Amino acid sequence: AQKITQTQPGMFVQEKEAVTLDCTYDTSDPSYGLFWYKQPSSGEMIFLIYQGSYDQQNATEGRYSLNFQKARKSANLVISASQLGDSAMYFCAMREEDDKIIFGKGTRLHILP
Amino acid sequence: SAVISQKPSRDICQRGTSLTIQCQVDSQVTMMFWYRQQPGQSLTLIATANQGSEATYESGFVIDKFPISRPNLTFSTLTVSNMSPEDSSIYLCSVRTGEYYEQYFGPGTRLTVT
Numbered sequence: 001a002q003k004i005t006q007t008q009p010g011m012f013v014q015e016k017e018a019v020t021l022d023c024t025y026d027t028s029d030p031s032y033g034l035f036w037y038k039q040p041s042s043g044e045m046i047f048l049i050y051q052g053s054y055d056q057q058n059a060t061e062g063r064y065s066l067n068f069q070k071a072r073k074s075a076n077l078v079i080s081a082s083q084l085g086d087s088a089m090y091f092c093a094m095r096e097e098d099d100k101i102i103f104g105k106g107t108r109l110h111i112l113p
Numbered sequence: 114s115a116v117i118s119q120k121p122s123r124d125i126c127q128r129g130t131s132l133t134i135q136c137q138v139d140s141q142v143t144m145m146f147w148y149r150q151q152p153g154q155s156l157t158l159i160a161t162a163n164q165g166s167e168a169t170y171e172s173g174f175v176i177d178k179f180p181i182s183r184p185n186l187t188f189s190t191l192t193v194s195n196m197s198p199e200d201s202s203i204y205l206c207s208v209r210t211g212e213y214y215e216q217y218f219g220p221g222t223r224l225t226v227t
Contacts, residue, residue: 035216043203044220045205047215047216091155091156099209101216102158103155105155
């Protein structure tokens with residue numbers, strides 16, 4: 001069974017609008033971490049934001065925030081005021097107690113001018 | 114964070130040959146990871162490499178096909194052996210560091226097997 005599910009293979013969003021990228025996860029470990037990475041067309045993997053399973057507050061990092069709903073096992077990425085440079089592939093990832101990070105299939109985000 | 118370099122950045126290889134990919138980190142790290150990203154796909158973990166011990170391979174990956182060396186805390190190599198066109202992928206190394214033990218990735222090696 002998939003541990004990280006990203007249901008949106010592609011999204012088109014108008015510049016300056018906010019966008020939410022969905023991610024659900026499956027784990028039985030009490031301690032885990034959730035990550036979002038951005039992969040532009042250049043291919044590099046860029047770490048965006050982290051949420052720990054015990055964190056009480058939703059993580060924020062500049063224009064990125066993580067909408068963490070633990071009971072629903074959901075960790076959606078919200079990008080506010082989208083920019084053309086946000087066009088990229090976005091991966092949700094999870095680290096369980098064995099320290100390995102596994103990735104979802106990704107969502108390709110297109111920002112329209 | 115960490116600065117990671119990989120060599121080569123890309124290569125085109127003949128079927129049946131082997132390629133060794135180098136990964137260099139600018140600081141000492143305990144764990145290094147090797148991933149494969151097939152065209153249009155997500156990242157799949159190949160193995161975890163700790164200095165001074167044998168690499169730990171994920172299901173579906175074997176040492177004979179993907180031998181890994183980890184001679185010190187800043188360097189690792191991944192060899193793709195007896196290549197076939199199905200091995201055409203981007204290979205990325207990464208290290209775990211930072212406040213959240215997040216992983217930082219090298220720029221990747223784009224391999225095409227003909």
